[in-house]
Every structure is written in C-alpha cells, then in structure tokens.
Amino acid sequence: MTELDPGLVGEQIAESDQISEPGGTGGEIGRSRRRKEDARLLTGHTRWTDNLVQPGMLYVMFLRSPMAHARITRVDVSGARGLPGVFAAFSGQDFADEQGSLPCAWPVSEDIVIPDHPPMAVSEVRYVGEAVACVVATDRYRAADALEAIEVDYEPLPAVVDMNDALTEGSPKVHEAGNQAFTAKITSGDIEAAFRDAPVLIDRTYIQQRLIPSAMEPRAVLASTDGDGFTLWTSTQIPHVLRVMLAVTTGIPEHKIRVVAPDVGGGFGSKLQVTAEEVLCLLLTRRLGRPVKWTESRSEGNLTVHHGRDQIQHIRVAAESDGRIRGLQVDLLADMGAYLMLVTPGIPMLGAALYNAIYKMDAYEFGCTGVFTTKMPTDAYRGAGRPEATYAIERVMDELAAELGLDPVEVRRRNWIRHEEFPYTTIAGLTYDSGNYEAATDRAMALFGYDKLRAEQADRRDRGDPVQLGIGVSIYTEMCGLAPSRLLGESNYGAGGWEHGTIRMLPTGKVEVITGTSPHGQGHVTAWSQIVADTLGVPFEDITVLHGDTAISHKGMDTYGSRSLVVGGVAVLQACEKVKDKARKLAAHLLECSPEDLEFAEGAFQVRGTDSRKTIQELAFAAFTAHSLPEGVEAGLDSDSTFDPDNYSFPHGTHLCAVEVDTETGMSKIRSYVAVDDVGKVINPLIVDGQVHGGIAQGIAQALYEEAVYDAEGNLLTTTMADYLLPSAADLPTFVTDRTETPATSNPLGVKGVGEAGTIASTPAVVNAIVDALRPRGIHDVQMPCTPERVWRALEGVRR
Amino acid sequence: MIPATFDYVRPGSLDEACQALASDEDAKALAGGQSLLPLLRLRLAYPSTLVDLGRLPELTGVHDRGDHVFIGAMTTHDEVMRSSLVNSACPLVALTTATVADPAVRHRGTFGGSLAHADPAADLPAVVLALDGVLVARSAEGEREIPAAEFFVDYLESALRPGEILLGARIPKLGDGWGYHYEKFHRTAQAWPIVGVAAAVRRSNGSIQEARIGLTNMGPTPLRARAVESALQGAELGDQVRQACEQAAEGTSPSGDLHAQPDYRRHLARVLTHRAIRTAAGSP
Numbered sequence A: 001m002t003e004l005d006p007g008l009v010g011e012q013i014a015e016s017d018q019i020s021e022p023g024g025t026g027g028e029i030g031r032s033r034r035r036k037e038d039a040r041l042l043t044g045h046t047r048w049t050d051n052l053v054q055p056g057m058l059y060v061m062f063l064r065s066p067m068a069h070a071r072i073t074r075v076d077v078s079g080a081r082g083l084p085g086v087f088a089a090f091s092g093q094d095f096a097d098e099q100g101s102l103p104c105a106w107p108v109s110e111d112i113v114i115p116d117h118p119p120m121a122v123s124e125v126r127y128v129g130e131a132v133a134c135v136v137a138t139d140r141y142r143a144a145d146a147l148e149a150i151e152v153d154y155e156p157l158p159a160v161v162d163m164n165d166a167l168t169e170g171s172p173k174v175h176e177a178g179n180q181a182f183t184a185k186i187t188s189g190d191i192e193a194a195f196r197d198a199p200v201l202i203d204r205t206y207i208q209q210r211l212i213p214s215a216m217e218p219r220a221v222l223a224s225t226d227g228d229g230f231t232l233w234t235s236t237q238i239p240h241v242l243r244v245m246l247a248v249t250t251g252i253p254e255h256k257i258r259v260v261a262p263d264v265g266g267g268f269g270s271k272l273q274v275t276a277e278e279v280l281c282l283l284l285t286r287r288l289g290r291p292v293k294w295t296e297s298r299s300e301g302n303l304t305v306h307h308g309r310d311q312i313q314h315i316r317v318a319a320e321s322d323g324r325i326r327g328l329q330v331d332l333l334a335d336m337g338a339y340l341m342l343v344t345p346g347i348p349m350l351g352a353a354l355y356n357a358i359y360k361m362d363a364y365e366f367g368c369t370g371v372f373t374t375k376m377p378t379d380a381y382r383g384a385g386r387p388e389a390t391y392a393i394e395r396v397m398d399e400l401a402a403e404l405g406l407d408p409v410e411v412r413r414r415n416w417i418r419h420e421e422f423p424y425t426t427i428a429g430l431t432y433d434s435g436n437y438e439a440a441t442d443r444a445m446a447l448f449g450y451d452k453l454r455a456e457q458a459d460r461r462d463r464g465d466p467v468q469l470g471i472g473v474s475i476y477t478e479m480c481g482l483a484p485s486r487l488l489g490e491s492n493y494g495a496g497g498w499e500h501g502t503i504r505m506l507p508t509g510k511v512e513v514i515t516g517t518s519p520h521g522q523g524h525v526t527a528w529s530q531i532v533a534d535t536l537g538v539p540f541e542d543i544t545v546l547h548g549d550t551a552i553s554h555k556g557m558d559t560y561g562s563r564s565l566v567v568g569g570v571a572v573l574q575a576c577e578k579v580k581d582k583a584r585k586l587a588a589h590l591l592e593c594s595p596e597d598l599e600f601a602e603g604a605f606q607v608r609g610t611d612s613r614k615t616i617q618e619l620a621f622a623a624f625t626a627h628s629l630p631e632g633v634e635a636g637l638d639s640d641s642t643f644d645p646d647n648y649s650f651p652h653g654t655h656l657c658a659v660e661v662d663t664e665t666g667m668s669k670i671r672s673y674v675a676v677d678d679v680g681k682v683i684n685p686l687i688v689d690g691q692v693h694g695g696i697a698q699g700i701a702q703a704l705y706e707e708a709v710y711d712a713e714g715n716l717l718t719t720t721m722a723d724y725l726l727p728s729a730a731d732l733p734t735f736v737t738d739r740t741e742t743p744a745t746s747n748p749l750g751v752k753g754v755g756e757a758g759t760i761a762s763t764p765a766v767v768n769a770i771v772d773a774l775r776p777r778g779i780h781d782v783q784m785p786c787t788p789e790r791v792w793r794a795l796e797g798v799r800r
Numbered sequence B: 001m002i003p004a005t006f007d008y009v010r011p012g013s014l015d016e017a018c019q020a021l022a023s024d025e026d027a028k029a030l031a032g033g034q035s036l037l038p039l040l041r042l043r044l045a046y047p048s049t050l051v052d053l054g055r056l057p058e059l060t061g062v063h064d065r066g067d068h069v070f071i072g073a074m075t076t077h078d079e080v081m082r083s084s085l086v087n088s089a090c091p092l093v094a095l096t097t098a099t100v101a102d103p104a105v106r107h108r109g110t111f112g113g114s115l116a117h118a119d120p121a122a123d124l125p126a127v128v129l130a131l132d133g134v135l136v137a138r139s140a141e142g143e144r145e146i147p148a149a150e151f152f153v154d155y156l157e158s159a160l161r162p163g164e165i166l167l168g169a170r171i172p173k174l175g176d177g178w179g180y181h182y183e184k185f186h187r188t189a190q191a192w193p194i195v196g197v198a199a200a201v202r203r204s205n206g207s208i209q210e211a212r213i214g215l216t217n218m219g220p221t222p223l224r225a226r227a228v229e230s231a232l233q234g235a236e237l238g239d240q241v242r243q244a245c246e247q248a249a250e251g252t253s254p255s256g257d258l259h260a261q262p263d264y265r266r267h268l269a270r271v272l273t274h275r276a277i278r279t280a281a282g283s284p
C-alpha cells in the first residue's frame, strides 16, 4: 500500500463513516444520510419491469439478424404461428405501415443524414441483432422455441466495420446516401498562427474503443391497453421524453399514452433511448388487445443496447517551449453505427467545447465526422462526449510534459485557469462560473503522497525492477446540468433542458414531492428529501418523492447528463419557496399580523418578538380545511415550479493513480487511487462518494477491461460477460476520495452534479499511469483497454 | 435462462442413473450446472434429458484411502477447498480450487463436473494431470479406471463413454518434502485463466529433485510441461531453474482468442512456470 498521510486519511474516513440517523429537523443538507430507497431495494420489495404481471399477459421475443448487412428477400413466420402456445408471429413487413421510424432528436449539422430507422427491419438489415421478426406466446420458452421456426432469407451485402475504410471512395455503403452521417467544425482564434513556427508540436491519435453499457437490470418493456389508452412500463431513464417520442413515432395521441418507469436498475445512458422494443411492444398491444412483455437476455442486450464511445481522435497541440499551449486542434471520426438514434450524433458534439478543458490557449479548432457502419448504433454512455474529450486532452498533456521534460502536474499548472480568473470564458466559448484547480490538486497530491511515489518510481527504474511504477494525473472539468434551454436550442437539440418540481403539503403535514427527473439508482428520493426538509423545516421522514410515471409526474425532462440535482433539485427548491410564500400569507392571516412581521425557522412562522406561531403542518391543515383563507388565496398548500438554468455547471477535480506494471506479463495493477472532486455544494456526502466510486470503477473499466469487438464480417464477438470483461470490487483498489467545495454560481443550491465526474476523470488517470511506467522504455501510448497482452506487445515492440 | 425443452430425471441410485444415461444417447448428466446451463442458455446444447446426479451419496465427499485421496465427483468446489484432508494430503487441489470462479459458482460447481467437462481453460484438469490422478467411471457395464493422462482427449472431450458417470478421482498423496503452487493468470478476479500453471516441487539443499507441472489452456487439453520437468531435475534455484522454465511452451499448441494470441500464451507459459516453480520451491 502507498504511504498516505494518516491524518488526512483518518479525517476522510471519519467523515464518510458518520452516517446520520433519523430524527430532528434542519441541517439536512450536507448530512450523510443513508438512502431511503435502499431498505426496499435490498429486501426485494422492488418493482422491476420484469416483475410486473398484467392479466392475460403475453411474452414477446424478437428474431434478430445474424448478418451485419443483408437484403431481406423472404420472411416466413408461418412455421412459428402454428406452434403450441404461440399467439402471433410477425415480420417487419407486417408492421411496415404503422411502425414509423425511430427518432433522432439532435440533428447537429446542416449536412446531417438521418436515415429511416424502422423498429423492425423490413427490407434490409444493417447490424447483427437488428430485429427482423417477432413471436408473441403464452410464455417465454415457447416464444424462444417458435423463433427457431421462422425462416428468413438474406442476400448478403458487404459489412462496413472500419470507420476509415467506410469513408474511402468505393467503400460499400451502409445507406443509399453514403457513409458520412454529418460533419461539424468549430474554430476560435487564429489556429494557423498558433501552429505556425510553434516551438513544440504534439500530434497524436487515440482510439476510444466501443463500449457496451452494462446496467445491472437488463431492459424490459410491458405494454397494455384498456382499448382506448395505453400504458407502457419500461426500464427507462426518460419516461417523459419517451412519451412524447412514442406519440410522434406511432401517431397514438400523446394523451392516450402513459409511460411508467418503475424501479430501474441502472442505465448509464443506455436507457436514454427510444428503443425498437418499446415502440413494437406498444404496437403489439394495440394490435392484439393483450398486454405484452419483453425482457432481454444479457447476450441480446450486448448486441442491441446502444453502445458507447467508438471514436478515433486526432489531436494536435502547439506549445511554447515553456509548455504554454498556443493552440489545439482536434479532428474526430465518430462511429454512429448503422442508424442515428435519439441523440447519437450529439454525443461527440457534447465534447466539442471541452477538449480545451481547464486550459487557456489562443486558438482552438474542432472538427468531427460522423460515420455510418454496420454495427449497433452508439449513443449516450456515462459521460457522453466528455470522457472522450478529457481522455484526449489529458493524455496529450502528459505527452507535452514528457516532450519538455516537465512534471505532468507542472505543465498543467502553467496552463490552467487560475482560481482568481473565474468566471472565465474559454476559447471554446463556454463560461466557467467557478472553480479552484489549485486547491483540488494540492489536496490530491498530499493525499496521494505524490513526491514519495515519484521517488519510488525512480528507484524502481534505477534497479530495473520488472515491476515498474507509473503515476497518472488527470485534472478535469466537465459540463453538467443539461441544460439551458436557450443553449440547447442553439445547438439544434429537439427539446429544452428545464426541469419541473412539485410540492404537495398533505392535510396531515406530510409532504409529497414530485420530480420530473427519473432516478434509476442515484438516490434522488433521499437527496430531494434533504432539500425539502431544510427548506420547509419538516422532518426528513415526513417526505416522500414521486417520480417516473407520466400520470403522476406530469412534466419533466428526466435523468441524464448529471442534470437531476442541478436542474431538478433546484426546481424542487423553488417549489418549496413558493409553498413558503403562500404559507406565510396564510400564517399572517391567521396570526393577524403582516407577512413581513413573520420569521420562518424550524418549520414555523413566528411573529417577530412574540411566541405566537404557526407550524407549516398547522398551515397545511388550515389550507386544507380552507375555513379561513386570506383574500385571493386558494385552498391547499401546493406549488409547481420549473427551473431552467442560464448556464451549465462545471464540476472539476484532480485524480491521481499509481499503477504497477508487470513488464514480464504486461499486467497492470492499480495500487492507489486518489480522487479530489469539486462538485460544488454537497447535499449528501455518502451519495456523492457512491457516485464517485462507481464512476471511477466505470472509467477504470474502459482503461483496462471493456471493449466491444466486432470481427471483419460485423459479428459482435463479445456477447457474454466471459468475453466482455467487467471489473468487480475484487479487481479495484480502495479509492481515497475527498472534496473541495467551490459552489456553482449558476444555481441557488450551488451544486454542480456528480453522476459522471468519476468516469470522466479516471480513464486518462489510469492510462497516463501505465504510459508513465513504460515511458523510459520508449513507449508513449498503449491502446485501450490496456490489456496485459497489449502492454506486453508494446514492450516486445521496443525490445526489438 | 430459456433453454430448449428437455426432460429431467433425478435418480435415487447409481444404477438408475447409469440406466437413464444408457437408455438415451442424447441424455446428459447434470452436476452443478455451472458449465452445462450456460450452454443450454445459449442454445449451444440440446440434450433430450438431464440426469441430475444430485441425489447420489456415492458421488460426494472426500475420503482418505491410504496412499491416495478419493474426491467424489459431486463434491462442490467449496467443499473441496475447505476439506482439511484435501488441504493436508493434496494441497495443490485445494489451493487451485480456491481460484476457481467466485463463491457462488464454487458452491454449485463440482470437482467432477470440472473434469468431465474437459475444458482446457478449467483449472482443475491440469492439477489432476500433474498429480497423476486416476479417474474412476461407472456405467451399466461396470467400473473402470482412467489415468488422467488418458482422460482428456480433446477440447471439451473426455474419455468418458456415452452412458458413463464419473464417480470421482484418486489423487495420490505425494508425501513430505513437496511444495505446491498454482499460478493463475487472468484479467479479472472472476475470469477464467488465460494460462495457468500447476506446480508440485520436491526440493532439497537448494536444488530441485523432482517437479511436476500441469499447464492450463495451452492446447485443446491440459498438458504436462515434460521438458521443463526433466530439465528441472537437480536444477539449482536461480539461473538453472530460470533456464529450465524457458522450455515451458514446448509441445504446446495454445489457441488464440479475445484475451490472448498463441504467441502471448507461450510467453506467459514460460513466465508463469518460472513463477510457479519458484513459489512452490519456496524461493522468492
């Protein structure tokens, strides 16, 4: 184990160990509350979509294309139709007139090509796993057997697997219009001048491998109809967006559709989607008049849950000889897969303004080409665009440091925005409202024992130890709180970025909170309760939070992009303030004073200087009975509020990672990991720690383990967890986490968002450490995931 | 899991079980199901009947038989790794079993299932091979013994005949003066080995008297590293051992897959054999 300053670690552990127990009011914000959700989740009192049963329910299974690219010449489902227990079987043709096209809500450029995307393929398949037919049966087993009785004739077409090949002239085409989905360019400053005669030039290409989001709960959909309206229970992050999109896609009027996200076991972006299965289950229940349910298997999920990352990043830095950056040029190829799904083309663009990261420079240029291939479409995956950007810039900063013989922290210091320079408008045009990179970095280096580890590294190098030590630095910022609606509009996104919150004071003084965000593991119920408890002065236990059902939570933009607290939490806060305003009027009326004479503390309005008071609970009851209300005040103590931020929030932090690389086997082992994040004000430190831990694990997974592999024919080879490796707790070190707290100025809670920070920061920290260990041997890159074999081959390459 | 249809029987006696397997050539024995059920789930196997061996007391437990230990086929990995007899009389089996999968799998998966499945990536076959174990099988025709060296025929193919049930394996006790190690190389804690090396070493006065080495995943069956074994006879710890281990990949034919290409596996075999021998010989 590393030497960690015992005092610092002790403090850290003490803090997260102090878990608050129920009782009392006030002081909730900032307390490490155990999550309200967990007792129910952990004792199996859960409502996963797959647990739900409706009377007369049937089971759906899809027959999926075994070919990456082919014309469908015949689909014969008659063999399935006659089998016992089979209720119906359909081909894509059977739904051709009503299934519409799966939506893409983010046409990022003028030249974008959005191909038709039928939920069930009709005439052509473009990736392995695309649905071509389906069976509806009385149970899953019969449905699976019946799939084997469906005959499909395919006329093979060439697969298009490699992005560079796809763009060469004469490449087989994925779609009639060609393989280019879109191009985008952003320039700021005089890029030519920045690169002209630059004393230092770093030019690198990095590959963001394709990843498969692996939520614990596989996707599942249950659709039912009462003959007039439809209800869709689905394992989704976006019940509200989905409802709108289902209406648009199927033509079923929006008010006839109710979408419910019951308990959802993780998403990481993969359930920020309008899926073929959701549309088809809705259409099947309409056609059959019976409830239908579909649940994917893990292998089916690996094939057909939208994938993440998959970019080739060409990055160039021009710098002065003291390490100061003059200009940055980024050129991306982004693999869209076979179709553009909900926000597919927007993902690389979410990183467009972040390659410059925490650094000041004179010029910046960003270019991106979206490419069609015959693979599963890509879309949002934890971090969405920001991990890619952070990886490339943080990798290249290490290269710059190495080129100049500078310490990697030092080269960053020379370029970063100093804390006194905030708010700072970056070369890419974003205005970072606040931050303190110095504080987070100093803290992280102290916790990590940076100098001591550098000394050990030098010692191992001198001794020629077969196990070399590498130190990885990653100092990141990111963009959360999606998003100011105005800015989304400017980027041609198909919706706004506000969020909605409702407070209902019940007659007995208890509180129902309704949020438009849609938690799927994050702990919103607990955090929102803490906000409401402090703002209204009611006990934490007296608050319940409703969400994830469009019939209950009538307005919302759902959960993704670390937006829930930053936008949705603030909406709830604002709704509380409105309730307080009304309660104040009512209290003044009942206490026969003027509202200004009242002060609010510990859940009660009190006439200043007297002991005459009304608690918020008494006021809720008075508002309910409505026996005596002031002029113009309506019964009930409820309120609604929407919040639309005027800027993004910008969490930042410093992650340091020490990796031991066994140069004989190529195995990399993380020895210590320190994360100091600044996510602004913290509502619940325990939840924040949980998000950071999970995030780091997921980022490490990209660095070391995960990769979706397609062969040259477009077959996915990583369809099981034996092939697609996920780390478990046993593979990860104990993370040392700490925080600095520089409040966001763009929202009244001062919060910044923490859902993705760990993932964004950790991937480059790990790879930088591996490369740092190997650099004296002449190695300056290892492709992710840095498998033992890749590291060994890199070493073999330089041994020769 | 949504397998194709199959029948299920759970015989109460060994004879019945042999009968059930003999009467239907598409029947399969079901032990812990940790290898068979994934095949059913992926519809890579379509057995007509599963013959559950879970109620046959003859197949469970670990027994001291003087010069050897008999480990019943249906003994779970967890029972094997915790057995004091296995730990004292054939520690290599215990310490290797502890590296198999994770606790959940080890509570279901069985010693015999691991051998009968004949997966070259499984950890135990190389151990039983290195220790010159003898497998005992039984069919309607009677019982027979199969030396480990003849048991593993090809990828997922053992010498078991249709209708034969593996009763267990005899593991010879090596006696005093031996050291053991299983060097398993895998990318995540719960993953299968990319390469594994099982080593038993008898050592005296700074040199190695005798060594037995089994290689996991270096070909379609587990293999003995015979060249290294003979080069190690009398080798002194240090350079001589290192040099001997350079021959670890001789006669192997490892496959390539997503986790490793054949040349990398060969390289690993050399490095890991050296580590296994050093650790088994108690020389850091």
Ligand SMILES: Cc1cc2nc3c(=O)[nH]c(=O)nc-3n(C[C@H](O)[C@H](O)[C@H](O)COP(=O)(O)OP(=O)(O)OC[C@H]3O[C@@H](n4cnc5c(N)ncnc54)[C@H](O)[C@@H]3O)c2cc1C
Residues within 6 Å of the ligand: B028, B029, B030, B031, B032, B033, B034, B035, B036, B037, B053, B073, B074, B099, B100, B101, B102, B105, B108, B109, B110, B111, B112, B113, B114, B116, B117, B121, B122, B123, B124, B160, B164, B165, B166, B167, B190, B191, B192, B193
């Ligand atoms: C997630 C996971 C990880 C794993 N990791 C590892 C690992 O790291 N290393 C490792 O070695 N193994 C690993 N395994 C496999 C595990 O050890 C299995 O238990 C073992 O391979 C098979 O044992 P079983 O009892 O489950 O056999 P089953 O799956 O029930 O049977 C396997 C085959 O053997 C036959 N069979 C079983 N018993 C008999 C018998 N007595 N007579 C005749 N035929 C029989 C069956 O008919 C079948 O063909 C892993 C398994 C899983 C699910």
